[in-house]
Amino acid sequence: MQHKTHALVIGGSLAGLLMGRVLANHFDRVTIVERDVYPDQPVPRKGVPHSRFPHTLMLRGQQIFEQLFPGLKAELIDRGAIELDSMQDLVFCTSAGLAAxxxxxxxxxxxSRDLLDWSIRRRLAAFPEVQFLTKASVRGLLTNAEHTKIVGISLHRHEDSNIEVGENLYADLIVDASGKASRTPEWLEALGYQPPPETKVNAFVGYVAQIYQPPSNLSVDWKMMFMPSAPPHQRRGGAIFPIEGDESNPQQARWIVSLVGGDRDYPPTDEEGFLAFACSLPMPILVEAMRQAIPLTPPYAYYGNENRLRHYEQLSHSPARLIVVGHAACLLNPTYGQAMTVASLEAMIVDQFFQHHSIDDLDQQTHSLQKQLAKAHQEAWSTATGMDNRYHSTQGKPISASSRFVSWYWDQLMEIGINRASVHHTFLEVLHMLKPSISLFQPSILAQVLVHAFSKQWRRC
Ligand SMILES: Cc1cc2nc3c(=O)[nH]c(=O)nc-3n(C[C@H](O)[C@H](O)[C@H](O)COP(=O)(O)OP(=O)(O)OC[C@H]3O[C@@H](n4cnc5c(N)ncnc54)[C@H](O)[C@@H]3O)c2cc1C
Known part of the structure; x- marks a missing residue:
């Protein structure tokens, strides 16, 4: 009888779900192992506390999600998701004024992130190849006798609150998508391998969010507002991000108001302090909108927003048949809204890989696949660390000269975008990962940046 192929995914959040979807194209069976119980409704769960924060899905990610789950966009709109023009309906408040x-x-x-996860989970559950194993915590990796490849995982199943049952599961491919708290480095060490080298860049950014109900008669000409920080001088920022209404009225949009502060200037989590922080932002437009709305939840904090890259692709001796994706490999400061799109790019890389390779090729090709995966987060990593490098207290410097130049260049572009709609348009296409950042260096834009920078310098003199 022919061997039935099996892929195991550790962690059933966004990166794990996307991996599950593409692996179903190539494996007879895919098991997604998740330590939480999934809620029946689109509500937060323990393993993804960050779902209370705004989750921008960049347009490149949106395209891939739709490709993997046809009809998803229509379903989300039906359930109250808000469609908006990134330039027309979004007030982009730069330190120099409002973008065109x-x-x-x-x-x-x-x-909301909860609505996205819930919709994708339901769609994935309809795939006959995919099985969810919930209330199961992975505790380690299993190798073959020669220690050349990973052949499975050990896990604990929580039968009820008191009983835990240990179990081993075997597969042809193991994907670690267990997020920030991934323990693959320790598990590798326990098996005698080197852990991956790490790069960390921490600007000590605090992020606090609160859900509001805007008044139904609100009369404003925007749907979303974004006021990024502009360090080193302006280390505070904020945003108003619309999400679907609650279950009783999905079409009546709510807002997630989020505030951010770098250099340990964390927004407070009490209502009064949250409002005072919003008042301190350089433009009053955000707090004025907030004042017209009713808070529906307390403010929630997320303070551990460092960037951390685990260089699995650099390991000279790593076991075959294990890959690491999502935040487990590349943790990004979430305020730049890139990680879900990066996870979707990774899923496409894995899909492509198996279109050209058999599962047995993994014995020789796993490392090359991990190298390809590293390319998916390269641009996002440079952007996030380059932008974070502008804060005074950023640890993990020195950032490369090119990253420093890119963050300086982006600042100039945001300023130019106030008057030049075409520049702002290209800037947004790069932000949405539709175009590579090199598009921002086309001669016509480069010339405008240089003229802008020289004229600023001239005025100062
Ligand atoms: C505050 C905040 C805001 C964000 N905003 C954005 C945004 O605007 N846009 C964007 O694209 N991204 C955003 N992100 C990133 C995004 O939420 C995801 O974190 C990212 O896509 C990576 O997801 P992941 O699946 O790799 O990890 P996670 O979402 O962290 O999920 C890991 C999963 O693995 C499970 N797990 C962990 N360990 C085990 C184990 N041992 N056994 C079994 N299961 C396990 C957990 O329960 C969880 O379900 C934000 C993140 C944060 C923290």
Whole structure:
């Protein structure tokens, strides 16, 4: 009888779900192992506490999600997701003024992270190859006798609150998608391998969010607002991000108001302090909107927002048949909204790989696959660390000269985007990962940046 192929995914959040979806194209069986119980409704769960924060899905990610789950966009809109033009409907408050607004065709979909996860989980559960194993914590990796490849995982199943049952599961491929708290480095060490080298860049960014109900008669000409920090001088920022309404009225949008502060200037979590922090932002437009709305939840904090890259692709001696994806490999400061799109790019890389390789090729090719996966987060990593490098207290410097230049260049672009809609349009296409960042260096834009920078310098003299 022919061997039935099996892939195991550790962690059933966004990166794990996307991996599950593409692996179902190539394996007879896919098991997604998740330590939580999934809620029946689109509500937060323990393993993804960050779902209370705004989750921007960049347009490149939106395209891939739709490719993997046809009809997802229509379903999300039906359930109250808000479609908005990234230039026309978004007030982008730069440190130099408001960015140009005009119809752009860059249509963004805004929804809660809980709604996205719930919709994808339901769609994935309909795949006959996919099985969810919930209330199961992975505790280690299993190798073959020669220690050349990973052949399975050991896990604990929580039968009820008191009983835990140990179990081993075997598979042809193991994917670690267990997020920030991934323990693969320790598990590898326990098996006699080197852990991956790590790069960390920490700007001590604190992030606090609160859900509001805007008044139904609110009369504003925008749907979303974004006021990024502009360090080193302005280390505070904020945003208003629309999400679907509650279950009783999904079409009546709510807002997630989020505040951010770098250099340990963390926004407070009490209501009064949260409002005072919003008042301190350089433009009053955000707090004025907040004052018209009713808070529905307390403010929630997320303070551990460092960037951390685990270089699995650099390991000279690593076991075959194990790959690491999502935040487990590349943790990004979430305020730049890139990780879900990066996870979708990774899923496409794995899909492509198996279109050209058999599962047995994994014995020789796993490392090359991990190297390809590393390319998926390269640009996002440079952007996030380059931007974070502008804060005074950032640890993990020195950042490369090119990253420093890119963050300086982005600042100039945001300033130019106030008057030049075409520059802002290209800037947004790069932000949404539709175009590579090199597009921002085309001669016409480069010339405008240089003229802008020289004229600023001239005025100062
Ligand atoms: C505050 C915040 C805001 C964010 N905003 C954005 C945004 O605007 N746009 C964007 O694209 N991304 C955003 N992100 C990133 C995004 O939420 C995801 O974290 C990211 O996509 C990576 O997801 P992941 O699946 O790798 O990890 P996670 O979402 O962290 O999920 C890991 C999963 O693994 C499970 N798990 C962990 N260990 C085990 C184990 N041993 N056994 C079994 N299961 C295990 C956990 O229960 C969890 O379900 C934000 C993140 C944060 C923290």
């Amino acid at each position: 607004r005009a119809p752009s065709g860059l249509m963004l979909l805004a929804f």
